Amino acid sequence: MPTGRRTRPAGRARRTAAASALGGVLLAGALAGCGGDGQDTGTPARTGTPRTPNASSFSGELPSALASSASAAVSSASVSASAAASSASARASEFEASVEAETQRRNAAAEKELKKVHGRGNALAEVGMTGIPRAETGGILAVRVTITNKTDSEASYAVQVDFKDADGKVVETRYAAAERLRPGKKEQPIVFSHRPPEPRLTPVLAKAQRY
Numbered sequence: 300m301p302t303g304r305r306t307r308p309a310g311r312a313r314r315t316a317a318a319s320a321l322g323g324v325l326l327a328g329a330l331a332g333c334g335g336d337g338q339d340t341g342t343p344a345r346t347g348t349p350r351t352p353n354a355s356s357f358s359g360e361l362p363s364a365l366a367s368s369a370s371a372a373v374s375s376a377s378v379s380a381s382a383a384a385s386s387a388s389a390r391a392s393e394f395e396a397s398v399e400a401e402t403q404r405r406n407a408a409a410e411k412e413l414k415k416v417h418g419r420g421n422a423l424a425e426v427g428m429t430g431i432p433r434a435e436t437g438g439i440l441a442v443r444v445t446i447t448n449k450t451d452s453e454a455s456y457a458v459q460v461d462f463k464d465a466d467g468k469v470v471e472t473r474y475a476a477a478e479r480l481r482p483g484k485k486e487q488p489i490v491f492s493h494r495p496p497e498p499r500l501t502p503v504l505a506k507a508q509r510y
Contacts, residue, residue: 402488409457409476413506416457420508425449426458428504431489433496440492442502446477447485450509454480459506460490464498471500 413420425448431441446456455478462471471494477486492500 405476405478405488406474408478409459409474412457412510413459413474413508416506416508418506420457420506422456422507422509423504425509426456426504426507428460428502430502436491438496440494440496440500440502442490443487444475444490445485445487446475446480446507448477448480448482448509451482453482454509456480457506457508457510458488458504461503461505462492462494462500463503464500469505470494472505 425446427445427447429443429445431443433439440462442460444458444460446458448454448456456476458475460473460475461469462473464470471492473490473492475488475490477488480486490502492502494500
């Protein structure tokens with residue numbers, strides 16, 4: 300006899316119960332997987348969210364081993380730089396000495412050549428002199444000798460410069476040279492007086508020989 304209440308069909312009730320039971324089994328399996336015995340199940344483990352380091356834990360200083368390495372590198376670089384500077388200075392001194400030695404050799408050759416010359420030589424027209432301001436030489440009397448090869452053949456030149464006092468007396472003699480100068484080319488050696496600034500001396504082109 301009807302009572303006015305609608306009853307759930309038996310088939311639908313059975314399906315709901317089965318779904319609930321299956322869900323329980325799946326949930327139990329998931330929980331078992333999370334609490335496994337540490338064996339690799341083939342499922343990647345989830346990693347936690349990266350945490351920002353605590354800035355207060357940093358001192359701002361290098362670890363001792365790294366600091367020692369950096370200090371050693373700086374010291375090594377300083378030693379290398381000092382060695383390079385010393386080497387450069389030594390090379391500069393050697394070069395200066397070699398230039399001075401070559402100049403002395405040339406001047407000695409010029410002096411030797413001029414001893415064979417009678418008169419003032421055959422190249423006065425190819426040699427000129429220009430005074431250098433004492434302010435540029437530290438007060439030393441110096442002249443720039445310009446030697447120009449005006450011939451059509453290679454030639455060498457020997458030049459004699461006399462320094463005379465106010466009475467016209469030669470008180471000092473210096474030499475300059477140009478070797479194997481090509482046609483049309485020139486060289487400008489500088490001749491220095493080794494005398495004191497006083498009394499004043501006057502440089503004079505005494506001889507010039509082309510050979």
